[in-house]
Amino acid sequence: MKYRNPHIPEGINVTKRHPLKELLILLGGALLLIVALSWVFAEFGGGLARLIPFEYEQALVPDALLSSDADSELDVYLTQLSERLQKHMAIPEEIAIKVHFSGDDVFNAFATLGGNVLLYRGLVEQLPHENALSMLLAHEIAHVVHRDPIVGVGRGVGIQIVLSTMLGNPDLNVLGNAGLYTQLYFNRDMERAADAAALGAVHGLYGHVGGAKALFEVIKAERDRMGDGELPAMFSSHPLDQQRLDAIEEMARDNAWAGSGAITPLPAAFADWLKTAALRTESGRNTGNTH
């Protein structure tokens, strides 16, 4: 008997397909699937969350979590301003807004579950006049009215369900970004809607929309100062500052709202109120209290 190993041609045990071609097909398919499923689940989760009664939402947030650093004068002023703005917004009966103020030097303001709006001194102290403050406050109130905080939670849960089901393999975690960008896309819609509602309220209160733009100019200036510039639109939860400014101008034009008018200054003691709030935050921190 003759024993030998014949020469076996190459490529029998290996599929001849270019790895990059395979990557392109698989990655494209996976991204499409994630975005599509995230979209569907986000819509579904957000829709379900919208059905949660506002009082249930209120019960979720303990008051202690959002205590205010504002002294009574600032508190009264902010509450009154909020109420004046609410008269010019379509606020459903069951919704109640609570405005809180933090003395922290944080450049931010947000609306969260249960109709709670939190303004930070870091942002508020840079606003030049009441009109800009009203635009900020009305924007956050609009988020509450649109039920954005709870809808955002619902959408987030929907998207997380998709991501955790599809991406059990840690090697694929990076694809989770596709789901998160889907979420950002929804967020930008929310911001645009809140801007529009806020501008309407500012017009209703002052009879013109002059000064509302100042809010976005302050935000833009802060971003320039921080030096991180603007992220590409795709990666940012808010529409670009310039786009927001343009949208505001367009809306004012479409509604034939006066673009300028008498600017209402902030109360004379406003700066002092902010200082008091800052001191309160400081002392609260020193005694170990958190708020």
Next chain:
Amino acid sequence: MIELGIFLALLTLGYGFGQYAERRHYRSIIEREKRLNALPAIAARFPPTEPQHHQALVIGSTVISVDYFKRFLAALRNLFGGRVTAYESLLDRARRESSLRMKQQAETLGAEMVFNVKYETASISKGRGNTIGSIEVLAYGTALIRPQAADTDR
């Protein structure tokens, strides 16, 4: 953003180095296979009875690891199912390399051929989930050495 950058860098590096290593490895495998073709490796269990050969166990073992690119591609494949082509060439290389190492051992013993050749694989990453992707491919067989060749060796 940074995460995405790191991911792309790893993917590119994995692809670049992985492809380079694979091409080089295949060149070397094909060349050595030609050279060692004179020494057959046979799967049959019963060796020729005449002449009476000396016998020796010869083994060849290769441990091979997956590059980032291939691992990502295979993970994507897991979503859709189908042939994991990314791993096919990897395992093909490991099998052939092990076989070559086994034959090389047989050659140093002055063997004529290797009989009863078997392959085994073991995953080194057992229980470690997806952290490491290394496997061992083991080839072993019985080297048959002509009596006079073995005698002159000693």
